[in-house]
Amino acid sequence: MTIITSVYNQAGGVGKTTLVQNVSYHLVELGYRVLAIDLDPQSTLSAFMGIDRAELKKTVYHSLMQDEPLPIIKSAFGFDFAPANLGLQNAESELVTADMKEMRLKDALEPVLKDYDLILIDCPPQLGNLTYIALVASTHILVPIATQFKAFDSTELLMATYKRARARANRSLKFAAFVPTMYDGRNLADTRVYKALAEQLSELAPVLDPIPRSVAFVDASEKRQPLAVYQPRHPAIVPLKKIAKRLAELCPTT
Amino acid sequence: MTIITSVYNQAGGVGKTTLVQNVSYHLVELGYRVLAIDLDPQSTLSAFMGIDRAELKKTVYHSLMQDEPLPIIKSAFGFDFAPANLGLQNAESELVTADMKEMRLKDALEPVLKDYDLILIDCPPQLGNLTYIALVASTHILVPIATQFKAFDSTELLMATYKRARARANRSLKFAAFVPTMYDGRNLADTRVYKALAEQLSELAPVLDPIPRSVAFVDASEKRQPLAVYQPRHPAIVPLKKIAKRLAELCPTT
Numbered sequence: 001m002t003i004i005t006s007v008y009n010q011a012g013g014v015g016k017t018t019l020v021q022n023v024s025y026h027l028v029e030l031g032y033r034v035l036a037i038d039l040d041p042q043s044t045l046s047a048f049m050g051i052d053r054a055e056l057k058k059t060v061y062h063s064l065m066q067d068e069p070l071p072i073i074k075s076a077f078g079f080d081f082a083p084a085n086l087g088l089q090n091a092e093s094e095l096v097t098a099d100m101k102e103m104r105l106k107d108a109l110e111p112v113l114k115d116y117d118l119i120l121i122d123c124p125p126q127l128g129n130l131t132y133i134a135l136v137a138s139t140h141i142l143v144p145i146a147t148q149f150k151a152f153d154s155t156e157l158l159m160a161t162y163k164r165a166r167a168r169a170n171r172s173l174k175f176a177a178f179v180p181t182m183y184d185g186r187n188l189a190d191t192r193v194y195k196a197l198a199e200q201l202s203e204l205a206p207v208l209d210p211i212p213r214s215v216a217f218v219d220a221s222e223k224r225q226p227l228a229v230y231q232p233r234h235p236a237i238v239p240l241k242k243i244a245k246r247l248a249e250l251c252p253t254t
Numbered sequence: 255m256t257i258i259t260s261v262y263n264q265a266g267g268v269g270k271t272t273l274v275q276n277v278s279y280h281l282v283e284l285g286y287r288v289l290a291i292d293l294d295p296q297s298t299l300s301a302f303m304g305i306d307r308a309e310l311k312k313t314v315y316h317s318l319m320q321d322e323p324l325p326i327i328k329s330a331f332g333f334d335f336a337p338a339n340l341g342l343q344n345a346e347s348e349l350v351t352a353d354m355k356e357m358r359l360k361d362a363l364e365p366v367l368k369d370y371d372l373i374l375i376d377c378p379p380q381l382g383n384l385t386y387i388a389l390v391a392s393t394h395i396l397v398p399i400a401t402q403f404k405a406f407d408s409t410e411l412l413m414a415t416y417k418r419a420r421a422r423a424n425r426s427l428k429f430a431a432f433v434p435t436m437y438d439g440r441n442l443a444d445t446r447v448y449k450a451l452a453e454q455l456s457e458l459a460p461v462l463d464p465i466p467r468s469v470a471f472v473d474a475s476e477k478r479q480p481l482a483v484y485q486p487r488h489p490a491i492v493p494l495k496k497i498a499k500r501l502a503e504l505c506p507t508t
């Protein structure tokens with residue numbers, strides 16, 4: 001059984017794509033077969049994978065709306081990925097009136113499940129149809145939460161979306177973990193938010209060790225490398241590996 | 255004729271709400287009558303205005319979906335505002351099947367136009383129905399763009415949304431200005447992005463002086479004060495006033 005994890009938070013810039021890039025890498029290090037899906041029309045993940053997005057002939061859009069097989073590309077880091085570009089934005093409106101629209105991503109993933117242990121879906125920072133079909137297709141949700149100002153408001157809204165998806169279309173959808181991100185441990189506000197998140201959310205799913213704010217992530221992205229490749233001794237690698245370990249423990253042991 | 259400005263960018267955390275709080279204040283300083291509308295279910299603007307959001311009986315939701323008059327509250331800083339809370343999220347789904355859904359905000363604003371020179375709409379960081387009806391109701395759009403990583407991708411997506419709203423429902427919709435935000439002038443990447451934005455966008459509308467990244471904005475928000483009240487000599491007040499001046503010059507001179 002493939003573990004399908006939506007990396008989801010409707011708040012922008014909280015580290016979803018960064019988690020997909022890095023956690024996929026660490027899962028490959030642990031020996032798992034991983035597929036990353038770029039489900040964001042902003043397609044930051046695809047840019048990170050070195051794709052020329054204007055030149056892409058096939059994207060996840062064609063799988064969702066035109067029944068094409070998922071366009072799977074092998075990355076340089078051992079995981080596969082399915083790219084997107086701005087054309088995917090059309091799926092937002094086209095999904096409104098499509099047949100079986102909720103199942104479109106689930107159906108697109110069906111033929112490849114046997115090839116992967118884990119599938120990570122990089123969700124857009126939106127509350128629209130793309131996010132919804134990702135939640136419908138998933139077994140689990142991984143939630144990065146930036147430990148600043150809007151952590152609670154955005155988490156409240158996220159919970160409402162999760163409940164709706166679970167009630168209407170995916171009764172077994174669970175949270176895999178919450179990941180505090182952009183954490184500045186010297187900042188009193190950050191430590192307060194982190195502590196409160198851990199108190200409020202741990203009963204739902206593990207609140208993992210925070211990913212510290214570090215310019216190394218931006219630099220690694222610009223080099224198109226996971227942090228562990230770009231700066232092998234960086235302290236943030238420790239919590240990143242713990243996230244991979246948490247997802248790995250969701251996999252059924254053969 | 256009332257100038258109705260959507261403060262819009264689907265990217266999260268780029269300074270929309272901060273602009274509404276501060277530019278409204280500076281417009282009042284210039285002598286204009288200003289109404290700020292909180293159109294975000296995350297309702298950060300309403301929190302900033304000191305509203306107990308859980309206790310709110312009437313919000314913009316009731317005006318949009320139940321034909322109630324706009325709930326108008328006088329702020330301590332000379333501008334009026336119409337609050338929101340998480341309940342506004344229901345409008346996203348209810349608008350899908352509502353009659354005359356595109357006109358819902360425009361119609362709600364109609365009775366109060368005579369009372370204001372400018373109306374600023376704080377849009378959610380979403381591409382959904384709330385953003386759409388804001389664009390349909392507006393005469394202008396003010397776009398904050400954070401001078402970091404995703405400036406170009408998010409601007410491209412924003413342009414697509416603008417064109418769709420203009421083509422389908424609001425032919426005279428124009429950009430009032432672009433405002434580079436979160437600007438760190440010592441950072442080479444920021445200066446490059448700022449320069450490129452100015453080159454690419456100035457033919458569409460003025461690209462105004464950037465708002466520098468400064469912890470004073472966060473502190474002022476926590477005190478529930480515009481920056482100019484919290485720290486009257488702060489250098490960022492200069493570009494904020496220029497934005498107010500730009501919006502003011504859109505007002506017809508009597």
Ligand SMILES: Nc1ncnc2c1ncn2[C@@H]1O[C@H](COP(=O)(O)OP(=O)(O)OP(=O)(O)O)[C@@H](O)[C@H]1O
Nearest residue numbers: 012013014015016017018125212213214217218403
């Ligand atoms: N721990 C970190 N410290 C500093 N910068 C980070 C960290 N994690 C991510 N970043 C940077 O912050 C920016 C936003 O990260 P990322 O793109 O992963 O967020 P996102 O949630 O996917 O954004 P979006 O909502 O737009 O899809 C990127 O420039 C990224 O390199």
Ligand SMILES: Nc1ncnc2c1ncn2[C@@H]1O[C@H](COP(=O)(O)OP(=O)(O)OP(=O)(O)O)[C@@H](O)[C@H]1O
Nearest residue numbers: 149266267268269270271272379466467468471472
């Ligand atoms: N120039 C600035 N320098 C530093 N921090 C800022 C600046 N402007 C805004 N902030 C802070 O950044 C955070 C995001 O700002 P704001 O809420 O205005 O963005 P937004 O675009 O409205 O976000 P959202 O998309 O969630 O509605 C807030 O904590 C705010 O206080």
Ligand SMILES: [Mg+2]
Nearest residue numbers: 016017040044
């Ligand atoms: Mg992303």
Ligand SMILES: [Mg+2]
Nearest residue numbers: 270271294298
């Ligand atoms: Mg806001």
